[in-house]
Amino acid sequence: GSAKQARDRTFQAVLPLRGKILNVEKARLDKMLNNQTIRTLISALGTGIGRDDFDADKVRYHKIIIMTDADVDGSHIKTLLLTFFFRYAKELIERGYIYIAQPPLYGVKKGKKEYYAYDDEELEKLLDRIGKDGIVVQRYKGLGEMNPEQLWKTTMDPERRKLKRASIEDAYEADQVFTILMGDEVAPRREFIVQNAKFVKNLDI
Structure with a gap:
């Protein structure tokens, strides 16, 4: 929606992936290829898939x-996608073609001015700088909460956006966490939750 309206059509293409993509942890390759979202993604990339058919030189985009949204569902989809690339298109990560957008977590209004903060620490620094009198703070959960102009300004404009280039280490970590959280083994998942529960700041159920 707003992403397609916000983009610069001369150099930006948007592929909408609706809902959660297939759980690549549990799916065989033949099942993956029957998943419409995965097939759409592979077709858009142009690389093919599988040990014999994948060719990174045929990729249509180098960025x-x-x-995804800044909430739990968005993080889940991001992890699914990183896991997919790590397992089936690792060379695209190795070549530095995969990036993760960093949409703001907060929008802050004070008078007629708008500010954006990308995490809690940045929000605190912003409020210290501009003061807390007369401010309105909005915590974004979805990209759709921003209008096209805001989305362009904060997340899609090459001059101002924040991008993180995905590394093999990022993808490996996503793969490992995904195996724990989405795999068949219950004990490692329970241990992970027990060890990390104390770090939860925003619980989204």
Whole structure:
């Protein structure tokens, strides 16, 4: 929606992936290829898939940006996509073609001015700088909460956006966490939750 309206059509293409993509942890390759979202993604990349058919030289884009909501569902989709690339298109990560968009977590209004903060620490620094009197703070959960102009300004404009280039280490970590959280083994998942529960700041159920 707003992403398609916000983009610069001369150099930006948007591929909408609706809902959660297939759980690549549990799916065989033949099942993956029957999943419409995965097939759409592979077709858009142009690389093919599988040990014999994948060819990174045929990729249509050298900057593939994963752009998801800043909430738990968005993080889940981002992890799914990183895991997919790590397992089935690792060379695209190795070549530095995969990026992760960094949409703001907060919008802050004070008078007629708008500010954006990308995490809690940045929000605190912003409020210290501009003061807390007369401010309105909005915590974004979805990209759709921003209008096209805001989305362009904060997340899609090459001059101002923040991008993180995905590394093999990022993808490996996503793969490992995904195996724990989405795999068949219950004990490692329970241990992970127990060890990390104390770090939760915003619980989204």
